[in-house]
Amino acid sequence: MKQFISFVQKEFRHIFRDRRTMLILIGMPIVQIVLFGFAITTEVRNINVVLLDPAKDRVTRQITEKLAASDYFNIVGIIGNSHETERVLLDGTADMVVAFDERFDEKLYREGKAAVQLIVDATDPNTAITEINYAAQIIRETQMEMSGISPSGQIIPDMRMLYNPQMESAYNFVPGVMGLILMLICAMMTSISIVREKETGTMELLLVSPVKPPCIILSKAVPYLVISCANMITILLMAVFVLQVPFAGSVAWMAAISLLYILVCLSLGLLISTLVKTQVAAMLISGVLLMMPALLLSGMIYPVENMPKILESVSSIIPARWYIASVKKLMIQGLEISCVWKEFIILLFMAVFLLAVSIKKFKLRLQ
Amino acid sequence: MTNKAITVENITKRFGGFTAVDGISFGIERGEIFGFLGANGAGKTTVMRMLCGLSKPTSGSGMVAGFDMMTETESIKRSIGYMSQKFSLYADLTVRENLRLFGAIYGLRGRAIAVRTVKMLRELGFYAERNTMVKDLPLGWQQKLAFSTAIFHSPEIVFLDEPTGGVDPLTRRQFWELIYKAADSGITVFVTTHYMDEAEYCDRVSIMVDGRIEALDTPSNLKRQYNAASMDDVFQRLAQTAKRNDTI
Secondary structure, three states, rough: OOHHHHHHHHHHHHHHHHHHHHHHHHHHHHHHHHHHHOOOOOOOOOEEEEEEEEOOOHHHHHHHHHHOOOOOOOEEEOOOOOOHHHHHHOOOOEEEEEOOOOOOOHHHOOOOOOOEEEEOOOOOOHHHHHHHHHHHHHHHHHHHOOOOOOOOOOOOOOOOOOOOOOOOOOHHHHHHHHHHHHHHHHHHHHHHHHHHHHOOOOHHHHHHHOOOHHEEEEEEEHHHHHHHHHHHHHHHHHHHHHOOOOOOOOOOHHHHHHHHHHHHHHHHHHHHHHHHOOOHHHHHHHHHHHHHHHHHHOOOOOOOHHHHHHHHHHOOHHHHHHHHHHHHHHHHOOOHHHHHHHHHHHHHHHHHHHHHHHHHHHHHHOO | OOEEEEEEEEEEEOOOOOOEHHHHHHHEEOEOOOEEEHHHHHHHHHHHHOOOOOOOOOOEEEEEOOEEEOOHHHHHHEEEEEEEOOOOOOOHHHHHHHHHHHHHHHOOOOHHHHHHHHHHHHHHHHHHOOOHHHHHHOOOHHHHHHHHHEEEEEEEOOEOOOOOOOOOOOHHHHHHHHHHHHHOOOOOOEEOOOOOHHHOOOOOOEEEOOOOOEEEHHHHHHHHHOOOOOHHHHHHHHHHOOOOOOOO
């Protein structure tokens, strides 16, 4: 036990004295959250809207008020007729023109439908789609609130965006960043720190000593486990208080599944360390074989559902995919643990498998 | 209890069809400085690993520090010290932290570690550097410190695997003074080296060729036996008989 404490102390010293490592460990989560949360955001704010409202009745006023009240739209002007539409879009006064039908209220009541046209500058199609979606959403909401007014015959297209009605991109990125950071710290850092001892020759010294190999390995894992937990708390606090992502689910279950994921990543790190001889190789393997797939195939950036079948199958062996999916469910959707049992079991299986393989490999190397 | 620190009877180690060590036998006295020579690939490292309890012989028997090589490797590990050819202390820990770590690894108590640290560093003249990071020390000092760390827990035997690689002659000289001092205090020293002048400093020397020990005696007897002027000549003559490739 005393040996073990000395070892853990030593590992912490290695980490604290290496300024580059410290920078990665502490700076990375903050930088990633800021980058993904603010800079690489796909959401659109401050959309300038010009209105064309010949009707000026109760319904159109209500929709206008709703638009103006949202964070996304600023009503910057009103035009009198449709010929001016192109002008305001071209000279940059408006990003979007909302054009209501004449006699909007009346049409809605009598004929069961009334048209509202959303005209946007689509030079950037992604932004344009986002803007249209926002506006359509708000119009639909207004209609819902005026229930009874909405005639039953009207077709409402199913474009509901569950759990993220404003399509806040941070909602999607927070679980992704957590999956990525934990993978980076646990797998990459653990493998590097074990391989470093092989490289410098100190591992030989430890193997000759009476210290048991599991003690060496465990003492390597403890500091990274502690740092991972600290990072997770940092990410969650930043997500909730800086990016205003709600934490809907159970904290305890989040912690449980995160620990399981951390275990998977630590065993991956251990496995890598048994396969390579140099720190550079360890870094490359964790970079190419772990980080890239975790970034591209885990569903963090591109939804798994939209991938070609073959990539979708590849993604199912990536631990990050299951972790990110379960965090989305547990944290953002606030679902019960019973809804993530599949992810839980898959991660558990991965942990057991990886741990068994890497311990076997590690023992073989000692022979 | 015999007065032998190491006795080895007919030890063989095979890796698949390759016989790395081919039935060697020898004995080393307590407090002796034993030079273990051989070209690369002769099987030196394999023998050393077996003696340190890192691998088990395929056949044969042996006792290291009074423990059975086949069954008591854990006890062997506790009674030996080891210093490898690669410099092997933690460069980003201070002198004192390194000693405390290795003291703890070998189960010394905190109080004993503190007392020994002060005594050892005073003797080495390093006391002023006790809180210096090891990487900031000159190479020669690092080497001496590595040796002192290897015998910090007062082992029965200390294994030195090419300890003076890349060190200047003066520091090598000082290093050997430390080895003599350790041997005087009763620690058995098992050393491999490529420097034949160092072989002359040993009490007895063995020369391995192709997995077998071809010669084992005091340096002066060996020189007489092979009618050679120096240990280097003796070594050259024996190494030439090797059939194995150097790269094995």
